[in-house]
Amino acid sequence: MTPFAVLRAPSQVLFGTGMAEATGRVAATYGRRVLLITDPIIAGTPGFGTVETALRAAGLDVAVSTDAEVDVPSTSVDATVALGLETQPDVVVAVGGGSVIDLAKVTALLLAHGGKLSDYYTVNSVPGPILPLIALPTTAGTGSEATPVAVITDPDTQMKMGVASSHLIPRDAICDPMLTLGAPATVTAHSGIDALSHAIEGYMAAANEPTADLVLSRPQIGKNGLSDTLALSAAGHIAANLERVVQNGDDLEARSGMLYGSLLAGIAFGNSGVSTAHALQFAVGAATHTSHGLGTGLLLPYVMEFNRPARPDDLSALAIAMDSPGDVVEHVHALGQRIGLPASLAAIGIEHDALRGMAEASIGFKRLVDNNPRPLDVPALERILDAAWHGQPARLSEEAASVG
Template sequence: MTDSVTTGTLRLPPRVHAGFGARAQLLHTLPDGTQRVLAVIDPFLTSSPLWIELQTSLEAHGVRVHVYSDIRPELPVDSLTAAADTAAALGVQAIIAAGGGSALDAAKLVALLVTHGGPLSRFYGENLVPGPVLPVIALPTTAGTGSEVTPVAVVSDPRRHMKVGISSPHLIPAAALVDPELTLAAPASVTAFAGVDALVHAVESFTAADLRSPWNDELPVFTGRNTLTSALALEAAARIHAWLPIAVREPANRRAREEMAIGSLQAGIAFGPTGTHLSHALQYPIGAATGTPHGLGTGLLLPYIVDALRRDPATAERIGVLGDAMGVGADPDAVITALSGLNDAIGVPSSLRALGIEREHLPQIAELALESRRLVGIAPVPAGEELLREILDSAFAGTLALRRTA
């Protein structure tokens, strides 16, 4: 397949280090002269030997570390405002983010609030952050969100019925240290749901619509299909498909953890400029309604999304390229079957009913998903209420049509 798109954009941290031991670069990635940092970390990390080693090393070099670990599920807006007030009062010069996607997103938003003030609601959407934020050094402890290299952070606003995204190139961390050693303690469910979300990132990045924008305009944060990221998305999908079941089954398998860390990073680099689409648009209201992990929802939805999109000939061709990369063949049916089989292998249910969704919820989910215009707009086919309802109906029933025709 020859891709007709020959334009692309990459937005990355100035420094990205990946591999066992990469965390040792932490001191060297802090801005020169840094004396005080806020460490936004998951609560379980505070007593971890790995974190204690890092904190001890920083303090031995004259860097005072203030730990903030009140990372609440779904990141309520008020909790982030409190963290930013703490950081501002301490006069920190940089933020270290260590943890899963919530910790990394929290650090980005604290950096935003410290620099530009609140409320966060004035930044909801794209390209509304007015300038650089406090430097963030990101150390992910899960292989999934890719937040260490992306320009987006997501919060829960009680005034709304789903999560809200803030997207800006200014939110990209100053450095990403992707050390698989930090993921070894992740429970099987976290490994599974974070890992399948990384696969969704790769698939949706590779199947994104062509959203070309004139170079003399302000570029959207997410620019659609991208010649610079397609190969990364394919390699990420191949890695994750091969190694995620092993990482879930054998959590101490260092090779599996390493492959997943790299696959997640590649998927993050791919979707950071490209964007994601329908799995994420639908998951936002589903996650808000059920309180279930983000990756659980996006992973569950992915086979149904691909099943619906494969009716478009151009997208079906791209799905075939994806299948070749994953080693399952170019038939879209084989790709959908492989995605469903992966979900079965790692414990992702096949029906929305398993998440507590009732049939009467489906119309509102579709309606709320359509409010995520940026995500819906990145889908490779026009995605109105009818298509979203069709996907939701299939996912509710747990039935893949496969050979369905338009």
């Protein structure tokens, strides 16, 4: 295989217990005025207090926005941008989960370049650097502290839309496991299995012809050497710690392992991209109002099984990285069940005759569908959904065996 590798990542990653205390001095390198973005729940946590205290101790003027909400509705964006226009920050600091960090990305974008979010839905349409952004994740899941993507809710259609540009990658990722200690078990489970889906889908991403046009035309460019290395390491850390952290959320060592795995997965898929579990989750989540991680985690083993004929070596490498006791697809499926994922799509209330429509909706996420290692069409997506509806990955292995 021709060596090919791409790495676009934060300029600085600070990982470890106590690193949140560095936020003030890091922010001071960008200027005096800070827009600190979080949500109303995180705002009351000790971790947020650590960050705010560090910013004020560095002598900075801090304006706090607690307007973040799940899925980044336009009300959040409007309120936070308005505060930014009033206070003219030199740097934006985000403390929270994926929705908070994504809100901070689009706020830093709109404060730097103006306009409205729909101006930037086309990939790579952000014209230049956004305001400097320091991201501190409070969940081990989205990896948004390291990725070039923000997912928001379009104000007109109420559909989830992505803004994707290397300019959205936070300048600094400060990952302090202490900030993740308070996350409830369900959030920990769903965001943790989502991080595993980032590692695995990022590792199994389409292998594209490496050209200058490919690497410059979009931020996420498919499977490559550096993202592979990070994705395998991510999968190992997550597999070793996910069940443990769901059982005991106070286990700081397991929290640390999860946050590290989620960071590595974020850097990996930030460069390679994710794929089919994410495309299908948009339809599943829209129909059932279940969380992003519940959907990607539930769908992941079925997508892996579907892709087995195209990438048997990838599954072998993942099995080794994850110290899998047997077949890695079965291992991922069983892990999801042990951390409390629903047994099937039927178990979350989806009717079997809705699957065709969900497959048709998902094929529209071209960027994700095109990143699958095996070609996809609507019937193929429907077969994956059918196996997930029954809760039986083996339904796809029988299909793979018959197709050859």
